[in-house]
Amino acid sequence: MPHRQIEREFGVPIAGEILAPEAWTQTALKRLPARCLNWPELFGREAPIVLDLGCGNGRYLLGSAVWRPECDHLGIDTLPVVIRYATRRGNQRGLSNIRFAVSGGRELLANHVAQASVDEIHCYHPQPYYDPAEIHKRLITPEFLRLVSVALKPGGLFLLQTDHPAYWDYMRKIVPLFFDFEELPGRWPDAPKGRTRREIIALRKGLSVFRGIARQTARLSPEAAQQLAESLPPPTFNADRRLLELDALEREPDSGT
Numbered sequence: 001m002p003h004r005q006i007e008r009e010f011g012v013p014i015a016g017e018i019l020a021p022e023a024w025t026q027t028a029l030k031r032l033p034a035r036c037l038n039w040p041e042l043f044g045r046e047a048p049i050v051l052d053l054g055c056g057n058g059r060y061l062l063g064s065a066v067w068r069p070e071c072d073h074l075g076i077d078t079l080p081v082v083i084r085y086a087t088r089r090g091n092q093r094g095l096s097n098i099r100f101a102v103s104g105g106r107e108l109l110a111n112h113v114a115q116a117s118v119d120e121i122h123c124y125h126p127q128p129y130y131d132p133a134e135i136h137k138r139l140i141t142p143e144f145l146r147l148v149s150v151a152l153k154p155g156g157l158f159l160l161q162t163d164h165p166a167y168w169d170y171m172r173k174i175v176p177l178f179f180d181f182e183e184l185p186g187r188w189p190d191a192p193k194g195r196t197r198r199e200i201i202a203l204r205k206g207l208s209v210f211r212g213i214a215r216q217t218a219r220l221s222p223e224a225a226q227q228l229a230e231s232l233p234p235p236t237f238n239a240d241r242r243l244l245e246l247d248a249l250e251r252e253p254d255s256g257t
Contacts, residue, residue: 005017005018006018007089009057009059009197009200009254010197010200010201010204012193012194012200014059014062014063014089015059015062015063015065015066015067016062016063016065016066016089016093016095017093018092018093019092019093019094023094024091024092024094025090025091025094025095025096026091027086027087027090027091027095027098027099027100028083028087028091028099028100028101029042029074029099029100029101030101032101032103032108032111032112033112035112036111036112036113036114036117037074037112037113037114039072039117042072042074042099043072043096043097043099044096045072047070047071047072047097048070048071048072048119048120049071049072049073049074049117049118049119049120050064050068050071050072050073050074050118050119050120050121050122051073051074051075051076051108051113051118051120051121051122051151052064052073052074052075052076052122052123052124053076053105053108053109053121053122053123053126053139054076054077054078054105054123054124054125054126054127054139055075055076055077055082055083055086055100056077056082056086056124056196056197056198057082057085057086057089057197057254058075058082058085058086058087058089058090058100059195059196059197060122060124060191060195060196061073061075061086061098061100061122062086062089062090062093062095062098063190063191063195065090065095065097065098066093066095067190069097071097071119071120072097072098073097073098073099074098074099074100074101075098075099075100075101076100076101076102076103076104076105076108077100077102077103078102078103078104079102080102082254083100083101083102085254086100087100104139105123105126105139105144106139106143106144106147109144109147109148109150109151110147113151114151115150115151115222116150116151116152116153116154117151117153118151118152118153118156119152119153119156119157120156120157120158120159121148121151121152121156121157121158121159122159123139123140123158123159123160123161124159124160124161124162124195124196124198124199125161125162125163125164125196125198125199126138126139126140126162126167127139128162128164128166128167128237128239128240128243129239130239130241130244135234135235135236136234138167138234138235140160140167140170140171140174140175140235141234141235142174142228142229142230142231142232142233142234143229145174145175145177145178145179145229146178146225146226146228146229148178149178149179149216149220149225150222150225152216153216154216154217154218155215155216155217156215156216157213157214157215157216158175158179158213158214158215158216159211159212159213159214160175160211160212160213160214161195161196161199161209161210161211161212162209162210163198163199163202163207163208163209163210163243163246164239164240164243165208165210165240166237166238166239166240167235167237167239168210169237170235170237171210171212172210172212174232175212175214176214177228177232178214178220178225178228179214179215179216179217180214180215180217181212181213181214181215182212182213182214183210183211183212184211184212184213187203187209187211188211198246201246202246205246207243207246
């Protein structure tokens with residue numbers, strides 16, 4: 001029987017097995033089209049679509065692709081180096097239901113995702129940005145939530161997570177204005193040690209991690225969502241610089257073996 005390798009990071013397994021090279025696939029989406037993505041064309045079938053915006057090294061999305069083969073997955077991140085890690089892992093596991101691309105979350109939804117075409121959108125630990133000159137880069141804004149609400153199918157899910165208390169305070173006030181929203185009191189049942197690299201680090205440091213699930217109920221029309229987004233304040237909280245240490249740890253070279 002050929003040897004199959006289990007990969008771990010911080011001692012926590014990453015889903016799937018590294019297969020023999022002849023079983024590898026190609027999961028890199030090297031260029032986004034100038035139009036909306038055609039999901040059946042991209043994956044070769046009709047299936048529920050799961051997006052991970054800011055997927056990092058792919059830990060969560062790989063697990064979802066392995067354990068939910070009936071779903072198709074796209075993970076994006078602005079950092080090419082982490083997308084290279086994610087793509088390598090997807091390739092080595094022989095996955096055909098996952099793709100990775102370099103992109104920003106706002107840009108992806110605004111330019112490449114058709115209305116009501118996505119079943120789930122995941123956003124774990126969006127960057128809070130510490131420099132006042134970069135506050136405008138914060139992802140979770142009223143306009144971004146509008147884009148999420150437009151992209152999701154009726155009943156679709158938007159899943160959020162952060163270890164930044166001030167960012168969470170903003171999210172828990174503004175997300176319920178667009179969606180039905182529920183804060184989760186504990187850890188994700190499928191990944192009690194952490195769904196993402198960042199969550200694993202935060203939990204090991206004894207930090208609080210905040211989680212929530214929002215559901216698209218279509219109670220806002222696209223026009224109403226636009227008006228609401230234009231009326232709400234942006235996220236202007238003071239970022240907690242004590243979390244800079246975690247940011248540095250997260251940017252260390254990928255420790256998967």
